[in-house]
Amino acid sequence: MTHEYNGTGFIEVICGPMFAGKSEELLRRINRLIFAKKKFLVFKPTIDDRYSANEVVSHSKRAYKCIAIKNATDILKYVTPDLQVVAIDEVQFFDDSIITVVNTLANRGIRVICAGLDCDFKGEPFPVTANLLALAEDVTKLTAICAVCGKEATMTQRLVDGEPAKDSDPVVLVGAKESYEPRCRKCHCVRHE
Ligand SMILES: [Zn+2]
Structure with a gap:
């Protein structure tokens, strides 16, 4: 088996309940990527159209354009060799193939930032977020x-x-x-x- 990990890829998860500022924190990190002139892409599932279909928008109405996709594996179609960072909002709405996709990207040396709800309204963990939290190098739990x-x-x-x-x-x-x-x-x- 080839060991793909090149020492620079890693997974960050921003989680918490609704209104905790998860998208706001994701946008803050995206803003830093812009200043740092990093090559990055932002994705979200098509299911979430609360504010805008092609933007990540926080409750305070800050926004950044993103690619709305139906299936998690669609992300891989956009990956180019020069890509450094992938940001994903509302990650809990993807099916569990997102876990493999995120792991694959990190193993290829890409920094992956995922934001999403950790639990549903019953207080039960979303399996996708729970798995990503376990795999992540860095976790930010907002309240x-x-x-x-x-x-x-x-x-x-x-x-x-x-x-x-x-x-x-x-x-x-x-x-x-x-x-x-x-x-x-x-x-x-x-x-x-
Ligand atoms: Zn209370």
Whole structure:
């Protein structure tokens, strides 16, 4: 087996709940890449179109253009020999082939920066993020502020018509008004029915 690792590739993961500033931190790192004149590409899954299809946008509306892709393996089609850094936002929405893709890129000497949710609204880890956290050389776990008590929030609360969501609620609820807010472990609530 060929040992591809050339000593410079590595994986960074930026994780945390919603409203913790993950995209903001990713954009901060992208901004540094621009100043450092690095050759880089930014990707996100096509599923996320909250603000813009072809930009990584933070809640504070900072933005950077990116390539929206459907399958994680599509990233490999864009890799050129001079590529130094790959940034990926909303990484939890990719299927688990993203883990192999990220590992492959790092083994080729590329710095890979992944940002995404670590847990879903039930407080259960997204398998993709959990795996990447285990493989990463560098992990940044960001927190938000609990919308109920003002303490540090590590969890995402899903609300349906203003009430905590049930664990049986489908991902998309037709006709219901749903929202999300950051909460601490104590204030986070999932209704079991
Ligand atoms: Zn709280």
